[in-house]
Amino acid sequence: MGPEMDKLGVVTTFLHNIVVYNIPLLYGTVGEIMVEKSGSLNLGVEGIMAVGAIFGYIVGCYANSLGVGILTAFAAGALCGLLFAVLTVSLQANQNITGLTLTTFGLGVYFFVGNGVKAVRWPAMNDYPAIKEGFADIAIPGLSQLPVVGRGLFDHNLLVYLGVAVALAMWWYLRYTRPGLRLRAVGENPASADSVGVNVKRMKYLHICLGCGIMGVGGYYMGLNMSGSFNSSCWINGYGWIAVALVIFANWNPALAILGTFIFGFFNTLRVSGSSLAAAFPGPLGWLAAVPSQLYQALPFLITAVVLVLTSVRKREGSGLPASLGLNYFREER
Amino acid sequence: MRFHVVKRDSCPLWKRLALYVGAVAAALVLGGLLLLALGVNPVAYYSRMFTMGMVGNKIAYKSFENYLKVFVPLVLTAVALSLAFKMRFWNIGGEGQFILGAVAASAVAFQAGPVLPGAVTLLLMCLCAMLAAGLYGTLAAALKVKFGTNETLMTLMLNYIALYFLTFLGETKATWNFFLDPTSARPIFVSFAKTVSFPRIPMGKFGLNVCVLFTFAVGALVFVYLRSTKQGYEIAVVGDSAGTARYAGMKVNTIVLRTVFLSACLIGLAAAFKVGTAGILSTNITDDVGWTGIIVAWLAQMNTAVIFLVSALIAMLQYGSDVAAATVSQVDSSFANMLQGAILFLVLAADFSTRFRVVLEGKGGRKHGA
Known part of the structure; x- marks a missing residue:
């Protein structure tokens, strides 16, 4: 293999890493879009992903099945969602407080359960062939043969494809189906939706649980990415908060969230592989080595802050921000 | 039915x-x-947690001093946040404001500490921390007032921007970076000069940090401010209904800007107390008080006196569980x-x-x- 091939190899690896390490972000984002479209601002994404991750990973390993892991992660996330819904929809608790508490609680559960299992016997991913094989890359015939981008974009594990499929399905659901339209109506103006016969409570419960379940699967994916090695830093490592930012960046549109994941993922991957790109292309990209890694970490939040300001300057035209986001709906006050 | x-x-x-x-x-x-x-045994665990290991301990006063170190930043941050929350301005940027306050206070400590007397340096630290944090908070308030930018999401973003700025300072070895220890090859924060530390009033073996007294004084002032001043009344009216306030001739925008500035200033003061007591900056300087403070302020329904009570309990829970964890290894x-x-x-x-x-x-x- 010549040096030119090596250089292209660096680019391919770079593209590959953007996808592999950032699709969990897409799960968190798409889940949060669903929750926010129902009018609820859930700041517990980080905690919910952590809870989904720990239960999905442990149960998946013991069952030696990726499918069981995914379903468990979904169920654990959805349970957190149910807790959030009971407190904010039925019991009218403040959404910000409930979400933040869910993050503290979720991270507590993550470490408590993880440390507890570790004290007995921690399941190592290598011992579970079905999980390892289930998580192995699957090349898309044809597309994966393309030069450079082929292996970069079209040779990935099952959860990558699933994540993109979920995002597209949700985009279609919100835009073109009747329940999707009703859901958006609930997020915009629950009182009007209620008056035309939409069951606001049921819509909120259902979509909060569904959205949180999707976040849980994203958490599980992060655990698998770390090969399930459990130590003092959480697998989720702030991705839940980036997901909250990405929802805004994607303008509450699940299809745009895919694009947003690539953009945020691009910076996130530059942080890790910037130096190898700089080494492969010292002329045009040599400066990359000098950029502090913390700038890459701050960029998603900086960009989102700018987007927030710009969209508010242009007022609500074209903004996907649900009008009643963060406000509880109390029927008797209609 | x-x-x-x-x-x-x-x-x-x-x-x-x-x-x-x-x-x-x-x-x-x-x-x-x-x-x-x-x-x-839950009884043994809980009793160890709630007494914070102070019963039957010869150096119990040390435990209590450490407990107060957890309590002071938390209660001050929660009191500060309650000002904004009362107005229904969702300042969840306590973390970011605390961080900028801590960085500003540390910068003063490094630059002025070696030349000025300790008390002057500490005063300057408090003022600069308040200014830095206050302006950072006002940024979100100004955007809200001018463009209607969602303050919950904006302050959330500002938290992380501040956090990575702090990690940048903590991880970057460079000649300009006076925050780090120049003698160490690895990037580690350096301690302030010995004179730059809030004095303690000796009471037997126990030393009462003056920050505790200041914190109670600030709490009393905020209590009176909210209850008995015109500005406090304005905050309550704006919180109830911005429309009503406007109708009554109040300058709502000015009130929002002023109150958020004040709220963030006090968070900066909490940060100055924290670094001025610790004598060193760190990347996890906030101890999550920006987050916990939100919860405390809300639980206490923004009542200043109740905030002191709830903070005391939460600090007890946090510090006590650390103490208990040291003896019970399973938990x-x-x-x-x-x-x-x-x-x-x-x-x-x-x-x-x-x-x-x-x-x-x-x-x-x-x-x-x-």
Whole structure:
């Protein structure tokens, strides 16, 4: 293999890493879009992903099945969602407080359960062939043969494809189906939706649980990415908060969230592989080595802050921000 | 049978207290069951946690000093946040404001510490921290007032921008970076000069940090400010209804900007107290008080006196569980996070019954519509 091939190899690896390490972000984002479209601002994404991750990973390993892991992660996330819904929809608790508490609680559960299992016997991913094989890359015939981008974009594990499929399905659901339209109506103006016969409570419960379940699967994916090695830093490592930012960046549109994941993922991957790109292309990209890694970490939040300001300057035209986001709906006050 | 929920006009204090105490007790019982499952005696664990290891300890005064170090930044941050929350301005940027305050205070400590007297340096630290944090908070308020930018999401973003700025300072070896130890090859923060430390008033072996006194003084001032001044009244009116305030001729934008500035300033003061007591900056300088403070302020319903009480309890939970974790190896501090979460969930649920009433409709009740 010549040096030119090596250089292209660096680019391919770079593209590959953007996808592999950032699709969990897409799960968190798409889940949060669903929750926010129902009018609820859930700041517990980080905690919910952590809870989904720990239960999905442990149960998946013991069952030696990726499918069981995914379903468990979904169920654990959805349970957190149910807790959030009971407190904010039925019991009218403040959404910000409930979400933040869910993050503290979720991270507590993550470490408590993880440390507890570790004290007995921690399941190592290598011992579970079905999980390892289930998580192995699957090349898309044809597309994966393309030069450079082929292996970069079209040779990935099952959860990558699933994540993109979920995002597209949700985009279609919100835009073109009747329940999707009703859901958006609930997020915009629950009182009007209620008056035309939409069951606001049921819509909120259902979509909060569904959205949180999707976040849980994203958490599980992060655990698998770390090969399930459990130590003092959480697998989720702030991705839940980036997901909250990405929802805004994607303008509450699940299809745009895919694009947003690539953009945020691009910076996130530059942080890790910037130096190898700089080494492969010292002329045009040599400066990359000098950029502090913390700038890459701050960029998603900086960009989102700018987007927030710009969209508010242009007022609500074209903004996907649900009008009643963060406000509880109390029927008797209609 | 159908039921519906109606708002209560008021709820007697004893009933509210009973509900909250019940919620905390229920959470402790749940946690106790978990401890039992782990083979840990819950009574022994809880008593160690709530006494913070002070009973039968020769250096109990040390424990109490450490407890106050947890308590002071938390209560001051919560009091500060309550100012903004009372106005229904969702400043969840406490973390970011605290960080900028801490960085500003440390910068002063490094630059002025070696040349100026200790007391002057400490005063300058407080002022600069308040200014830095205050302006950072006002940024979000100005955007809200001018363009209607969502302040919850904006302050959230500003938290992380500040956090990575702090990690940048903490991880970048460079000649300009006076925050780091020049003698160490690895990037580590360097301590302030010995003179730059808040003095302690000796009371026997126990030393009372002056920050504790200042914190109580600030708490008293805020209490009076909210209750008995014109500006405090304006905050309450804007919180109730911005429309009403405008109709009554109040300059709502000015009130929002002023109050958020004040709120963020006090968070900066909390940060100055924190670094001025620790004598060193660190990347996790906030101890999450920006997050916990939000919860404390809300639980206390923005009542300054109650904030002191709730902060004392939460600080006890956090510090006490660290102490208990040192002796009971099966249970680490993640248990405290879970317990804290469980307590809050149950209190939030109990809160429902203080604000609402469930009314059952009998068979002969209304059927459809009014």
